[in-house]
Amino acid sequence: MTGAMWVSLLACAGQLALAGIALARVGRSPLALPLSLLSIALSTWNFSAFGLARSGDTGWRLMGFAAALMTLPCAVHFILAFVGRRRRSARVLYGTYAVMGALALTMLIAMGVPALEERIYTFRFGLAVAVGVIPILTTGFVLLTRHLRHAVSPDERARAGLMLLGLTLLVALLLTDLAADMALPVPKLGNVGTLLGLPVMATASLRFQLFGKDARATNAAVHAVVLALVGVFAYLTLFRVFAAESGALVVGTTAITFALLAAARRGVTAFVTQRERLEQLATLGRFSAQMAHDLKNPIAALKGAAQYLKEEHARGHSWDAHGDFLDLLLEQVERLDRVAGTYQRLARVEPLRRPLDLNRLVEGVLSLQAFATPGAVELKKELAPDLPECAGDEDLLANALENLVRNAFEAMPEGGTLTVRTLRDGGAVVVEVQDTGSGMDARTRERAFDDFFTTKATGSGLGLAFVRRVAEAHGGTASLTSGEGHGTILRLRLPAAPVSQAPTSEGEAA
Incomplete structure (x- = not known):
C-alpha cells in the first residue's frame, strides 16, 4: 500500500x-x-x-x-x-x-x-x-x-x-x-x-x-x-x-460498519444505563434525606406525648388534666399532613396560590440561612419598599429561593458577597440572588436549568430545574446572567397579584 x-x-x-x-x-x-x-x-x-x-x-x-x-x-x-x-x-x-x-x-x-x-x-x-x-x-x-x-x-x-x-x-x-x-x-x-x-x-x-x-x-x-x-x-x-469484487466490498463494508455500530451501541447503552441509575439513586437519596428531616420533629413530638399519656394511663391517672397533650397530638398529626401535602406539591409542582409578600418570604428564608452558612460569606439584602404582593405558593417559592441561596453559597467556598434583592418590573415582582463566585462558562450557562445537569460531584442536578418549574407553574420565568470571573445572578420573575386579590387593611384587622 x-x-x-x-x-x-x-x-x-x-x-x-x-x-x-x-x-x-x-x-x-x-x-x-x-x-x-x-x-x-x-x-x-x-x-x-x-x-x-x-x-x-x-x-x-x-x-x-x-x-x-x-x-x-x-x-x-x-x-x-x-x-x-x-x-x-x-x-x-x-x-x-x-x-x-x-x-x-x-x-x-x-x-x-x-x-x-x-x-x-x-x-x-x-x-x-x-x-x-x-x-x-x-x-x-x-x-x-x-x-x-x-x-x-x-x-x-x-x-x-x-x-x-x-x-x-x-x-x-x-x-x-x-x-x-x-x-x-x-x-x-x-x-x-x-x-x-x-x-x-x-x-x-x-x-x-x-x-x-x-x-x-x-x-x-x-x-x-x-x-x-x-x-x-x-x-x-x-x-x-x-x-x-465491488459487490462483495459494498456488502462486506456495510456488514462491518453495522457490527461496529452495534458493538459501540452496546457499550454506550450499558454506560448510559448505569449513569441514569446512579442519578436516580442520588435524586432519591436527596429527597429522602430532606423528607426525613422534615418528618423527624413532628414524629418526635408525637412519640413523646404518646409515651407520657401511656405512662399516665398505666398509673391509673385520668387524662382530664392533660388536654394540652391531646391538642399536641392533633397538632403534630396536622403538621405531618401538611408536610405530606407539601411534598406532593413539590413532586407535581402544583402551586396553591395565596396573596404573598415576597419581601417577607425573603426575610424568612435568609433568617434561616444566616445560621447554616459559613461566616466568610457576607449576606446583603436590598428589598424594594412598597413591593406589591404576588399570588403564589409560599412553600414552593420558599423552597425555590432556598435552592438559589444554597447554590450561591456553594459557588463561593472561599468567601464572597451574597446579595438578595427584590424589585418591581412592570406588572411583575422580581427576586434576584447574586453571588461573587467564579461564574459559569458558556456551555454550563446554556444547560444550567436542564434536568439532572450538574457540575457538582455530589449534586443531583435538580435544583435549578426545580426553580424553573416553580416559576413557570406560577406563570413567571427563571433566568440567569453569568460569566467566568464575574459571578452569577439568578432571577425569579413572578406576576404581581391584582389589586383586588390583595387583602384590605380592614380584612387584615378583622
Missing part, C-alpha cells in the same frame, strides 16, 4: 476512536453528539479515500464527497455547542443539516446515475456548494475566535485554542480535496489535515477535560481505540480478499 493509503487508514482509526469516546458522553455533555458525528463523517471520508485508492471505483469518490459535505453541519453544531449558542441558533443549525444532507444524498444517488455524476464534477456545481459553505463556516469560526478572546479561565482558553486549531486543520484542509475534485489547481491536503487535527482534538478532549471529569474516561478511551483498530483491521482484510 502507498503512504497516502496508510495515512487514510490511520486517520480513519483515530477518528473512530474519538467518536467512541464522544459517544460514551452523549447525554452528559452538549459537545459529545456533534463531536461524535463529526468524527464519524471524517472517518467515512478517510475510508472512502482509502477505498478509492485501493479499488479505483469512482463510487468511493462520491461517498467521500458526501461525507465531506456532512462535516460542515457537524462542525457548525460542535462550534455552537462549544460557545453556548446551540439553542439560540437551532433554526440555523437544522437548516444547515437539511441543506448539506440533501446535497450528500444527491452524491449517493449519483453513484447509480452517470449523468448526474458528470454534473457534480463541474466548476458550476462546486461554486454553488462553496457559496453556501464558506459563509456558514466563516460565521462559525468567528464565534469560536470571539469565545477564545473573551475566555477568562486558562483551561478554557487552552480548550478554545486547540478547538480552533483542530477544526481549522480538519475542515479547511478538507476543502482542498473538494476543490481538487472540482478540477481546480489545488493540492489535496485533506489526509494531512485529518492526521494533524486528530491529536489536537484528542488532546482537548482528554488532557483538558472537554467533557468534564469522569473516572471512567480512560476505560471508555481504551474501549474506543480497541474497537476502532478492530474495525480498520477488518476493513483492510476485506479489501485484501475481495479487491476485485
